[in-house]
Amino acid sequence: MMSAKSWKTVWIVGLVLGLALKGIAADRPLQAQKRPNIVFIITDSHRSEALGIWGNPFVQTPHLDRLARQGILFKNAYVTTAICAVSRASILSGQHRARHQINDFTTGFSGPALENTYPMVLKKAGYKTAQIGFLGVGKKPPTELFDHWEGSLPWMTEDGLHQTDHVTRKAVDFLEKHQSGGPFYLALSFNAAHEIDGVNGKPATYLVQERYKDLYKDVTIPVPTTAAPEYWNRFPDFFRTDQNIGRARWHGLFSTPELFQENAKNYYRLITGLDESVGVIVAKLKELKLDENTIVVYTSDHGFALGEHGLMGKWYGFETSTHVPLIINDLRPSSKWHNVQPEQLVLNIDLAPTLLGFAGVRAPEGMQGTNLMDLLTGKAAERKHFFYEHTVFTSPALPKVEGIISKDFKYFRYTEHEYESLYDCRKDPEETRDVARDPGYKKQLARMRSLYLTEKSAID
Numbered sequence: 300m301m302s303a304k305s306w307k308t309v310w311i312v313g314l315v316l317g318l319a320l321k322g323i324a325a326d327r328p329l330q331a332q333k334r335p336n337i338v339f340i341i342t343d344s345h346r347s348e349a350l351g352i353w354g355n356p357f358v359q360t361p362h363l364d365r366l367a368r369q370g371i372l373f374k375n376a377y378v379t380t381a382i383c384a385v386s387r388a389s390i391l392s393g394q395h396r397a398r399h400q401i402n403d404f405t406t407g408f409s410g411p412a413l414e415n416t417y418p419m420v421l422k423k424a425g426y427k428t429a430q431i432g433f434l435g436v437g438k439k440p441p442t443e444l445f446d447h448w449e450g451s452l453p454w455m456t457e458d459g460l461h462q463t464d465h466v467t468r469k470a471v472d473f474l475e476k477h478q479s480g481g482p483f484y485l486a487l488s489f490n491a492a493h494e495i496d497g498v499n500g501k502p503a504t505y506l507v508q509e510r511y512k513d514l515y516k517d518v519t520i521p522v523p524t525t526a527a528p529e530y531w532n533r534f535p536d537f538f539r540t541d542q543n544i545g546r547a548r549w550h551g552l553f554s555t556p557e558l559f560q561e562n563a564k565n566y567y568r569l570i571t572g573l574d575e576s577v578g579v580i581v582a583k584l585k586e587l588k589l590d591e592n593t594i595v596v597y598t599s600d601h602g603f604a605l606g607e608h609g610l611m612g613k614w615y616g617f618e619t620s621t622h623v624p625l626i627i628n629d630l631r632p633s634s635k636w637h638n639v640q641p642e643q644l645v646l647n648i649d650l651a652p653t654l655l656g657f658a659g660v661r662a663p664e665g666m667q668g669t670n671l672m673d674l675l676t677g678k679a680a681e682r683k684h685f686f687y688e689h690t691v692f693t694s695p696a697l698p699k700v701e702g703i704i705s706k707d708f709k710y711f712r713y714t715e716h717e718y719e720s721l722y723d724c725r726k727d728p729e730e731t732r733d734v735a736r737d738p739g740y741k742k743q744l745a746r747m748r749s750l751y752l753t754e755k756s757a758i759d
Contacts (some may be wrong), residue, residue, distance in 0.1 A: 334426075334482040334658050335631060336593040338580065341390070341486070342573055343383060343493040344613065345599035347376070347622040349570045357518045359571045362578030363626065366597065370628025371639045373671070377704065378647045380689055381601040381613040381620040383493075386647055387435035390600070391416040393651030393666030395686065397759035402691055407437020415663040417651040419444060421484045424660045431469045432462075432488030435600065447473060454490055454506050461508045462490045463569070467576040471583050482592075482658070489576070492569035492603070494552070494562075494611075502551020503611075505565035508572045515564045522559060523607045524729050531609030533733065537716050542695040545610035553606040563605050581630075590630040594657055597626040598650065608730070614697050616687045616704060616711050617730055627653075627671070636675075643674055644682050644706060667758075686754040690714075703751045710747035721747060 348355055352364040352372065378386045380396045388394075388401035392412065396402070399412065413419060422428045422444070429447035434440045442448040452465045460468075470487050477483060494503040524530075531539065531546070541547055552562040577597065584590040604610045604619045613620040625645065629636055648668035655662045656670040673679035684705035693699060694715050702711035702720075709730070711720040721735040721744050734740040 334424075335629075336482050336589060337421075337426075337484045337654055337657060338584070338593060338595045339484065339486045339654065340489070340577065340580070340595070340597045341387070342489045342491060342597075342599045344601060344603040345492055345570060345573070345624055346602035346605075346619050347624050348619075349492075349567060350624055353624075357515060357520070358567050359514070360574040362574045362581065363597065363624070366577060366581065366595065366628045367626045367640075368638050370595075370626060370634075371636050371641065371675075373625040373627075373645050374640050374642055375644045375706065376598070376623050376625035376646070377621045377644070377685065378601045378623055379685060379687060380691075381615070382689060382691055383435055383600045385689075385691060386600040390598075390647045390650050391418065391434075391436060393417065393648050393662065393668040395648060395667055395758050396688055396690070398665070398667065401436060405438040407439060407441070413441060413444070415665055417654050417662075418484060418486070420655055420660055420663065421658055422446070424658055425481055426658065427481060427483040429473055429483060429485045430488070431473065431486065432466045432490070434486075435488065450488075452490075454495060459509075461506070461572070463508060463572045463576055467579050470576075470580050474580075474583050474587055474589060477587075477589070484654075487580070489573055491573050492566055494548075494566075497548075497551060503548050504552075505562060505569060507565050507568045511568040511572055514568050514571060518564070520560060520563045520567070522556075523605065525608045525731055526553070526559075526606040528609070530731060534608075535713075535716070535718055537694055537718070538698055538713070540695050543610075543698075544692075544696050545604065545612045545614060548611040549606065549609060552611050559606055566603070566605060584630065591632060593630050595626075595628045595630060596650070596654070597624060597628075598647070599623040600647075614689050614692075615700055616689070616702055616709060618724075618728070621687065621704065623647075639675075641675060644685065645669075645671055645674070646682075646685055649674075684750065684754075686751075686758050687711075701751070701755065703747055703754060708743065708747055710744070710751055712748075712751060719744070719748070 349358055351360045352367050379389055380386050384404045385396050385401055388399050392399045418428050427446045430445050431449045432452055433450050449469050452462050454462050466487055466489055494505050497503045553559045584593055601613045602620045602622050607619050649671050652662040652666050652668050653671040669679045684703050687704050688701045690699045699714045700711050701714055707725050709722040719735045720733045722730045723734055735744055
């Protein structure tokens with residue numbers, strides 16, 4: 300029979316061992332049965348205002364609106380580069396372009412860089428990783444590193460299946476076949492609401508699902524203020540040419556009232572098609588009771604100009620190009636984040652550390668983003684501005700531009716021409732007037748220029 304002293308010794312040893320094991324566990328991912336599944340939905344060219352919950356008077360997005368009301372809608376979500384491959388590389392790596400150095404459509408991550416992208420970190424932590432729809436980075440994507448890969452889905456199959464519906468069907472099939480025993484990360488990448496680029500001199504066009512071709516036919520979509528010719532004519536000579544890709548594509552899609560109505564409606568039709576898909580996927584999660592341990596994230600790689608500033612597309616730092624939807628809905632019953640609309644400035648580079656945070660996995664040191672849940676709970680400082688860059692192409696096709704974006708001001712420097720622009724977003728949210736040469740903004744211009752130079756030197 301053990302003495303009192305022996306029992307005390309055993310108790311102390313047990314306590315010390317228990318504390319040690321607790322410390323070890325705290326530094327490891329959460330246990331598999333407690334870690335949530337993650338469904339990450341990324342679309343192409345979905346601008347922030349194209350949501351009913353955003354106050355858009357005609358676009359039909361009931362499922363996305365519900366997802367936002369039952370979760371978190373970040374009202375000030377932006378991308379650090381408004382072009383698909385670069386932005387997607389920033390999302391995967393949690394890094395600005397200046398650090399990840401993906402500058403085109405063919406370059407992929409190096410081996411070590413790929414290991415530190417969040418899907419690979421999740422995989423190392425025990426997640427089953429699945430990619431449906433294009434990854435969007437590199438000519439040869441790392442298909443072999445994913446547990447499930449169906450990346451190459453055309454805009455339309457030979458039997459008439461639209462890419463939006465194709466991704467949805469594949470997603471439903473994946474969920475139905477999912478076997479419990481560990482968490483999964485499912486990335487769904489949609490082509491919509493991107494246009495199909497024109498070839499051989501033909502203009503770009505939109506490929507809309509057949510069932511939506513008459514949607515919005517009785518709606519007259521308001522023409523943007525800055526679509527008026529005088530706003531295009533205010534740009535400097537190096538920008539204001541038909542060699543500017545944004546302007547060249549504008550000619551084919553928005554240059555007449557008839558073209559504008561047709562193509563703007565087609566854009567919003569694609570958005571409604573995406574919304575339907577989100578509804579199908581969330582319904583399937585609930586049907587299979589996977590919603591009890593799943594987090595759904597919805598965003599876009601960049602926004603899109605529907606004729607604003609006389610342009611079609613993205614690339615530049617204007618509001619329609621950089622401001623995107625970002626919805627996070629924790630479907631788990633324990634979640635307390637419902638109908639929250641934070642005002643903080645958040646970025647695409649924040650997604651990687653946020654998703655890893657949900658999994659209980661420490662983000663790699665090279666990530667430059669912030670865990671958004673830390674931001675919402677006051678554990679991380681709120682950012683006041685961010686560094687914007689587009690350096691993939693050059694003048695005259697797409698003049699390179701860098702700058703600083705805040706809630707109050709936007710400062711751009713077209714680096715090939717040493718030309719500065721400044722917009723007062725407080726007084727001029729539609730960015731109708733470049734005040735960089737206004738004497739009344741001399742001090743503010745100097746402040747933004749200084750901030751730009753400081754951020755540029757620190758960003759990589």
